[in-house]
Amino acid sequence: MKILITGATGTLGRQVARHALDQGHEVRCLVRSSKKSGFLKEWGAELVRGDFCYPETLTSAFEGVDAVIDAATARPTDSLSIKQVDWDGKVALIQAAKAANVQRFIFFSILDADKYPEVPLMEIKRCTELFLAESGVNYTILRLAGFMQGLIGQYGIPILEGQPVWVTGDSSPIAYMDTQDIAKFAILALEIPETENQAFPVVGTRAWSAEEIIGLCERLSGKDAKITRMPINLLRTVRNIMRFFQWGWNVADRLAFTEVIASGKPLNASMDEVYKVFGLEQSQTTTVETYLQEYFSRIMKKLKELDYEKNKGKKQKNKRSPFKNVNSQ
Known part of the structure; x- marks a missing residue:
């Protein structure tokens, strides 16, 4: 199958492209810049310049395409x-x-997405779902909660570097999922008739609050987190101020999403029926514990190696030369 992938340089899109290629599909990626997408070409994907914000650039991208996976x-x-x-x-x-x-x-x-009409990104996702369903195109909608990859920058690195970890409002438990697992569902959806014109939750094995993630990172790293809590009202004030400036609109709209993750309401759903439809087992899905354990294991090993090399260099530097005593006599 020839697949057109948008957003292929992003966190999720690159995993979709990689898995599609591994499964033997012919992959074409719609890219705005070839500078940031060279790795896709090295993997074996075809690159085509275009931008769906400029519809006139899309015609050539769709030539001979059987399916589209939109990760942009x-x-x-x-x-x-x-x-x-x-x-x-x-x-x-x-x-x-x-x-x-x-x-x-x-x-x-x-x-x-339908529960937060006041949050721009959620409302736009809801409206896009409706437009797609009414378009006449055979579709599959995969509703996600959060990426495990984001946990590294949000929690892992700050804890390792002794930097503040920001927590806003009442932490909403989120069922994070590895983007590699999400990519599997996306590619399988192309091949399973039962997924046509359907929407499915695609989330991790359990929902984790910010406090639980921080506790796990502390245990795996052996370091204590410096937690800084930001009142949700302060964040709302910042968001409203950003709305006064055109350059701040995107930031303001993103800050609005904090209303979702700071509401205390879980972002989670049952996956029992989803696994049956897609022919997968929950045991095949990466857990947050496994993902973070692998990350910290690699990092801690690297830090030990760097510390060893540093101490080795110091010892060699401090070692007295035998010629020094000869010259002093």
């Missing part, structure tokens, strides 16, 4: 807004897919 989303540093990328751009992408008669469109949404 706006980043806080983008010049375009969340609405421009995650709504206007996605509408153009879905319309282009319909015009090209693609067999399947895989869309990554967010769990419980």
